[in-house]
Amino acid sequence: MNVILLEENQKKTANCYVLSKRQQEHMSQIIKIKKNDKIKVGLLNGLMGEAVYQGEDESGLALIDILYLDKKPPLPLPITLILALPRPNMLKRTLLNISAMGVKKIILLNSAKVEKSYWQSPVLAPENIYRILIEGLEQARDTIVPTYEMMTRFRPYVEDILPSLTVGKQCLLAHPYQAQACPIDVQQESILAVGPEGGWNEFEVSKWQEAGFHAVHLGERILKVETAVPVLLSRLFPL
Secondary structure (H helix, E strand, C coil), rough: CEEEEHHHEECCCCCCCCCHHHHHHHHHHHCHHHHHHHEEECCCCHHHHHHHHEEEECCCCCCCCCEEEECCCCCCCEEEEECCCCCCCHHHHHHHHHHCCCCCCCEECCCCCCCHHHCCCCCHHHHHHHHHHHHHHHHHCCCCCCCEEEEHHHHHHHHHHHHCCCCCCCEECCCCCEECCCCCCCCCEEEEECCCCCCCCHHHHHHHHHHCCCECCCCCCCCCHHHHHHHHHHCCCCC
16 A cells, blocks of 8 residues: 545545544554654545644544645556456456556456356455455555446447447457557557457457457467456556
């Protein structure tokens, strides 16, 4: 946790905020913070700055006083990430990584090789996805929460919804066959579609191509989704 993200419901007075139980435990057990220590803070979807730790009040609530908020969060990556829904544990790790790397638009999409049971996972509960995305922001010192959508039908999404989103964008399909090397340091807003374990099937690839997507690869090695996504992002937009 490299920044404490503060929500409106944590405000006690104009400049005083109450740490959540999770934040309080992290500060006391991991950071081992002491009264009057300064910490990095940020308002959720707002500016960042510093605060001073005031310790616990008579009710056991940990309080901080904002010193200043004058720094903008890092610029977001100019990309929409379309991700075929991976298995739950992989989804958690992937969402955390892409939140930390600055992706702000995420589409979780169905695919022929996505197990139906994945869509019933508790990981997809809004509160759980939110917690994972927040953890990524805390890691990277960012405040802007990514948005996400869940699309359980592949064909209607690619045929009916996607075309209006691709105008003026570079559209890339992570697919290791009959593909070009993934470009490096692109200067254009992009859409990247990453498939499930086992990859896209032929029908899906044809639909992506009809939508204007170009297949790209990362070389001879086939990587797991949780590894491939950060590698692709770091090639497209070097940090």
